Structures are given as C-alpha cells and as structure tokens.
Amino acid sequence: MLSRKQPMSRGARQLASRGFSGAPCRTSARGGAVPPADAEAAREQRLRDRAARAMASACPRSASMVACASTPMAACEKDNALCSEPYRRLVASMRCAWCGVSGFSQHAHENMGKGLGLKVDDRRAFPLCGARPGVEGCHVAFDQYRLLPGGRDAHRAAGARWAAATRHQVRSQGMWPARLPMWVEGEHEGGC
Numbered sequence: 516m517l518s519r520k521q522p523m524s525r526g527a528r529q530l531a532s533r534g535f536s537g538a539p540c541r542t543s544a545r546g547g548a549v550p551p552a553d554a555e556a557a558r559e560q561r562l563r564d565r566a567a568r569a570m571a572s573a574c575p576r577s578a579s580m581v582a583c584a585s586t587p588m589a590a591c592e593k594d595n596a597l598c599s600e601p602y603r604r605l606v607a608s609m610r611c612a613w614c615g616v617s618g619f620s621q622h623a624h625e626n627m628g629k630g631l632g633l634k635v636d637d638r639r640a641f642p643l644c645g646a647r648p649g650v651e652g653c654h655v656a657f658d659q660y661r662l663l664p665g666g667r668d669a670h671r672a673a674g675a676r677w678a679a680a681t682r683h684q685v686r687s688q689g690m691w692p693a694r695l696p697m698w699v700e701g702e703h704e705g706g707c
Contacts, residue, residue, distance in 0.1 A: 596634035601692040603637055605685060611644040612677040613653040613662060619644040623654050625674035626667070638698045641677035 603622040610617045620642035624635040643654040656662040663669045682698050685691050 596636045597638060597695065598634075599637045599692055599695045602685075602695055603640070605690060605692070606640050606642050606681060609642040609681070609684070611653055612641045612681070613657070614644060616644050619647050619652065621645045621652075621654050623657060623674075625671065625678050626658065626660075627671050627674065638682060638695070639678045641674070641681040 606622045607620050609620055611620050612623075621644070622637070622640050623643035624637075625639045625641075627635075627639075643657055644650075644652045645654050646652040653662055657670060657674070660667050660670050663673055679700070686697075691697065
C-alpha cells in the first residue's frame with residue numbers, strides 16, 4: 516500500500532538539520548539510552564514505583580486515623596429505591612417541566628438524596644430537556660443549581676413540585692406502569 520509523505524514540521528526540520536533522526540529514543544531516568552529489550556522492564560518498574568507512591572500518599576498519617584480506618588464499618592441502610600425502565604421512558608417522553616420544549620426531555624431526578632453510591636427512586640423524577648446543538652438544556656443547569664434563582668433550596672423545592680406534578684399527570688392519564696407500586700405522598704420524604 517502506498518502512502519503520502521507528510522511535510523516535515525518546523526521542529527522536525529531543525530532536529531534533522533542538527534543530525535537527529537526521526538526514530539524515537541528511549542532514555543532511562545539517569546539519562547542513558549535504554550536498549551529496547553529493557554525498555555519494557557523499565558516501564559514496568561516505573562509503574563510499580565508510581566503505584567507505591569500513590570499508596571503511600573493514601574495512607575492515614577495519625578494514629579487515631581489508623582485505629583479508625585482499621586475498625587470495620589457498618590453498612591448504611593438505604594430506602595428501597597425503585598427502578599422502573601417503563602416509568603423512566605414515560606417521563607422522558609413528556610415536555611420539559613421548565614421550558615416546555617418537547618422531543619428533547621430526559622428523566623431527571625430530584626436533587627434531594629442524590630450522592631455517591633446513593634440511589635434516588637425513579638418515581639421522584641420529572642422531565643427536563645437535555646443538551647442539543649446550540650442549547651445547554653435545562654437538565655444540566657438544574658443539576659448544577661443554575662436553572663432557578665435561589666440556589667440549592669429553590670432547586671430542591673422545584674424538583675419536589677415537578678416530581679409530584681409528573682406523578683399526578685401519569686396517574687391521571689392512566690399511564691402508570693402496571694408493575695410499579697404507586698407513590699404514596701408523604702411516605703417517601705428524604706433521600707434514599
């Protein structure tokens with residue numbers, strides 16, 4: 516197969532004029548050239564050293580932290596957050612709760628109770644539009660507390676209102692998924 520030659524960059528021309536070839540040159544940490552057979556071994560050693568430094572920096576420094584880290588942790592119980600693909604798809608098919616655009620909605624959860632490793636019940640959701648060409652979308656702005664004035668509290672209150680309105684709309688239209696338990700207002704307050 517024939518290939519086109521690419522024009523040489525300015526830096527490559529300068530190196531070539533000084534007698535350097537275009538072949539990559541491997542060097543050791545001490546600056547000497549490393550034979551190709553030893554290059555893989557040197558790379559593996561560098562990776563082991565880097566991993567050891569990362570582990571050393573992650574270790575607790577004080578004795579009280581060591582004692583605390585060695586005690587077994589009890590698992591935190593979570594509410595039973597229900598996941599329902601039919602409900603998520605139904606919510607995503609609705610108009611955006613904020614701007615009213617249709618065809619771009621996503622299933623957006625309330626911002627109460629979300630976090631690393633925490634699940635939010637799918638029934639605590641509402642439609643918000645996603646990003647599209649030239650528009651950021653309401654979902655991203657909502658999750659970053661930029662959609663409404665008033666910060667986090669205003670967004671959490673609006674999310675609770677929109678989720679309740681979405682559940683009411685789904686129930687009133689008779690579209691509640693058959694296998695999904697009904698949401699009982701007031702029973703599921705707080706995070707999962």
